[in-house]
Amino acid sequence: MRLKEKVSIITGAGSGMGRVAALRFAAEGSRVVVADNQEAAAVETVRQVRAAGGEATPITVDVSVEADAKAMVELAIQKYERVDVLYNNAGIMPEADHSVVDTPVEAWDQVMAINVRGVYLACKYAIPRMLERRSGSIINVSSFVALLGCSVPQDAYTASKGAVLALTRSLAVQFAPQGVRTNAILPGPVETPLLMEWLLKDEEAKKLRLARNPTGRFGKPEEVVALAVYLASDESAWTNGASLVIDGGISVNYF
Numbered sequence: 001m002r003l004k005e006k007v008s009i010i011t012g013a014g015s016g017m018g019r020v021a022a023l024r025f026a027a028e029g030s031r032v033v034v035a036d037n038q039e040a041a042a043v044e045t046v047r048q049v050r051a052a053g054g055e056a057t058p059i060t061v062d063v064s065v066e067a068d069a070k071a072m073v074e075l076a077i078q079k080y081e082r083v084d085v086l087y088n089n090a091g092i093m094p095e096a097d098h099s100v101v102d103t104p105v106e107a108w109d110q111v112m113a114i115n116v117r118g119v120y121l122a123c124k125y126a127i128p129r130m131l132e133r134r135s136g137s138i139i140n141v142s143s144f145v146a147l148l149g150c151s152v153p154q155d156a157y158t159a160s161k162g163a164v165l166a167l168t169r170s171l172a173v174q175f176a177p178q179g180v181r182t183n184a185i186l187p188g189p190v191e192t193p194l195l196m197e198w199l200l201k202d203e204e205a206k207k208l209r210l211a212r213n214p215t216g217r218f219g220k221p222e223e224v225v226a227l228a229v230y231l232a233s234d235e236s237a238w239t240n241g242a243s244l245v246i247d248g249g250i251s252v253n254y255f
C-alpha cells in the first residue's frame with residue numbers, strides 16, 4: 001500500500017476524478033475526507049469507499065466559503081488527527097464561460113471563487129496543520145489549458161488554472177524548507193461528467209479536441225489519479241513545484 005496510514009482531504013470528491021481518487025487513495029491505505037458541495041454525491045463516494053473496505057468521511061463544503069474550508073480541515077484533525085495530503089481537485093467549467101468579450105462578470109467571478117479562492121482557502125487552513133508536523137503534500141489540479149491558447153475559449157477557466165499554477169510555485173518555494181511540498185497536475189481532456197456534459201452539447205469542440213490528441217482518445221480518470229497517488233506518497237519526496245502535464249501529448253502537438 002503506497003499511502004498507508006496517511007490522511008488525505010480530497011475536494012470535489014463526489015464526482016469524476018475526485019471520486020476515483022477517493023477510491024484509489026483509500027485502496028492504497030489512506031483515510032480520506034471526501035469534500036464536495038453536493039452532499040449526496042459525497043455520501044455516495046464514502047459508501048463506495050467503505051464497500052471496498054476503505055475508510056472515509058464525507059463533508060459538505062463549498063470550497064469558496066472560508067468557514068467551510070476551515071470546517072473541512074478541522075474535521076480531518078478531529079477524526080484522523082492530522083492532514084498529510086490536501087488534494088485541491090474541486091473545479092467548475094460553466095457553460096457561460098466563453099471568450100472575455102461575451103462572458104458575464106458573474107460567471108467570471110464564480111469560476112475564480114471556486115477554482116482559485118477555493119485552493120487558497122483550503123491551503124490557508126491545511127498548511128499550518130502540515131507545518132506542525134513538518135510534513136505534507138499539496139496537490140493542485142490545474143489544466144493543460146493553462147499552457148495553451150484555445151480556439152474554443154473558456155477564458156475564465158483558463159485564467160483560473162493559470163492562477164493555480166502560479167500559486168503552486170509560490171507555495172512550493174515557501175513551504176518545502178519546512179517539509180510541505182506543493183505540485184500541480186495539468187490534465188488534458190479526461191472522460192468525466194465535467195467535460196463530457198459540455199462536449200455533448202458541442203460536437204465541433206469534441207472533434208477539435210480529439211483531432212489534436214496524438215493518442216486519439218480522451219484520458220481516463222484513473223490515469224490522472226495514478227499521478228496523484230505518486231504525489232501523495234513518499235515516493236515523490238523530492239518532487240516539489242512541478243507542473244506535471246498528463247494529456248496524451250496534446251500540448252506538444254504542432255498539428
Ligand SMILES: NC(=O)c1ccc[n+]([C@@H]2O[C@H](COP(=O)([O-])OP(=O)(O)OC[C@H]3O[C@@H](n4cnc5c(N)ncnc54)[C@H](O)[C@@H]3O)[C@@H](O)[C@H]2O)c1
Pocket residue numbers: 011012013014015016017018035036037038041061062063064088089090091092093114141142143144186187188189190191192193194195
Ligand atoms: N475533466 C477534464 O477534462 C479536466 C481537464 C483538466 C482539468 N480538470 C480539472 O480536474 C478537476 C476535477 O474535474 P472533473 O472533470 O473530475 O469534474 P467533475 O465535475 O466530474 O467533478 C467536480 C466535483 O467538484 C464538485 N464541486 C464543484 N464546485 C464545488 C465547490 N464550490 N465546492 C466543493 N465542491 C465543488 C462537484 O460537485 C463535483 O463533484 C477540476 O478542477 C477540473 O477543472 C478536468
